[in-house]
Amino acid sequence: MARRKEFDPDQALAKAMDVFWRLGYENASLELLLREMGIAKQSLYDTYGDKRGLYMKALAYYRRQTNDGLRGLFAAGRPVKEVFAKLLFGLSAESKHQHERGCLLLSANLERDTSDATLAEFLRDNQAEVEGIFREALLRERRAGELSRNADTKALARFFTVTIQGMRAMARLRSDRKSLEQVARVALATLDQ
Amino acid sequence: MARRKEFDPDQALAKAMDVFWRLGYENASLELLLREMGIAKQSLYDTYGDKRGLYMKALAYYRRQTNDGLRGLFAAGRPVKEVFAKLLFGLSAESKHQHERGCLLLSANLERDTSDATLAEFLRDNQAEVEGIFREALLRERRAGELSRNADTKALARFFTVTIQGMRAMARLRSDRKSLEQVARVALATLDQ
């Protein structure tokens, strides 16, 4: 029988995610990844395949974490507008450091080679998932009569995923809470029709 | 005296911009740049400094072109909402190829190293410029009484720069005209208050 791994694959993956998040795929050198993960090169290749495999696993990890968080926010049964407000104002109030990191998946989308079909599919799927979370919450609210009967829940869900991405892009450049909150207020007003 | 350049620096720059636009900074190899620009390596270094210099000049070129276009759109004196509609629906109707290319400056923002102060400053400046164009148009409209007296022009201007960036991010992934138009409609509704 063999000896056990000396590191926790999930914990090391979290570290790798952190590096990719800070630096992007290209600028995250294997050397730095290994140092931050605290494992040997061979262990990385044994456990995650190659750099690309590690990257994809890190993206999946991030996605799961983020979307579970979203589901938690909307599950509480609070008014949807309140939850969106919490989301957008929460984003606005993040630290400069967090603003600069932005969203790992948004960065992945914009730095990716457009011919990378696997990654594109993964990101498309994620976008659909997020839209689905938003849409279900909006539908619940509409059924409960809290939202206008003819509100277009699909359009609104898409609109908010787009708005969040736009805000993340802006925040990465200009970590200015006031400006972000201005945008948030305008966006939230679309729910009062 | 010396001989003249055998190529048009501006035309070659446009070609370089095209390459960066398609592939991003990292993936645009010097070899490909030279091939597409149709010049020799030494000429590139003589004319543009180095790869980074060429990149920055290409970004500036793109910015000038894009923002001149924006100014032209808003200058015509048509109702601002109509112009924003033209902008957002125009974006929605672009080809898949155009959607995949997205916005060079948005990509630059998201693939950049966060410690790159020069590039950050350039992009911040551009964002302010775009917001300024939007804001002036909104102010004109408000003075003319076409827009609610207490409309927050600064907030609206920011909101639309954010929306466009979000839509560009989404379009890069999912070139789906209908979805984009849904988002555009929700966003445009913020102007009817």
Add this chain to the structure above:
DNA sequence: CGCATTTCAGACCATACAGTCTGGAATACC
């Protein structure tokens, strides 16, 4: 025409980096 100067072309160099190989250490089972 001839010279000074700049451009062009491509060989050349240094470096960074992903990925592989090798040898030794640790560990679980017999």
Add this chain to the structure above:
DNA sequence: GGTATTCCAGACTGTATGGTCTGAAATGCG
């Protein structure tokens, strides 16, 4: 305790890439 198996560490390799150097060609002015 011995042995098979897996892990760890780091040397090594091949390659791609940005950037420099050298020499030759072109060109404008005197």
